[in-house]
Amino acid sequence: MTPPFPAVVFDLDGTLTVPGATRPAPGVAALVEALHARGVDLAVATSAGTATARRVLDDLGLRGCFASVAGRGVDGRYAGKAAVVGEALLGLGVTAAAPGTPMLGDSPADLEAARAHGLVPVGVGWGGTREGALWAAGATAVLRRPDELWSLGAS
Numbered sequence: 001m002t003p004p005f006p007a008v009v010f011d012l013d014g015t016l017t018v019p020g021a022t023r024p025a026p027g028v029a030a031l032v033e034a035l036h037a038r039g040v041d042l043a044v045a046t047s048a049g050t051a052t053a054r055r056v057l058d059d060l061g062l063r064g065c066f067a068s069v070a071g072r073g074v075d076g077r078y079a080g081k082a083a084v085v086g087e088a089l090l091g092l093g094v095t096a097a098a099p100g101t102p103m104l105g106d107s108p109a110d111l112e113a114a115r116a117h118g119l120v121p122v123g124v125g126w127g128g129t130r131e132g133a134l135w136a137a138g139a140t141a142v143l144r145r146p147d148e149l150w151s152l153g154a155s
């Protein structure tokens, strides 16, 4: 079975989790597990610290699904979301994403970073950002539920 996407990059807070909490957003764990089971390389790119991100993914039981977890780094330096996305891609072993690689995020900064790296910018509607702001940031799709991602893939 051909993977439906070459890879998928996820923001953490408000995308994998409920905004401001470490609970998984409804339906997200099932999506991540299904993508992983189909051989899709998965990465997290977050403005949180990398160690924090790893701990949250551990708590969600999803850490093993992600080949790459990139955050602002142990030194606490924040170099902007685009830099973190670049690091997430390096963690997947590539310097540039394959065409058709989506990045899911709940904030305009996620979508701008996605575009900067040639990723398909996909907004998520469960993170609390108004849908209009996601479209304005260049979203090519805004998901209302995680499983809607499948409709964007080659299946």
Ligand SMILES: [Mg+2]
Pocket: 011, 012, 013, 014, 015, 105, 106, 107, 127
């Ligand atoms: Mg977020």
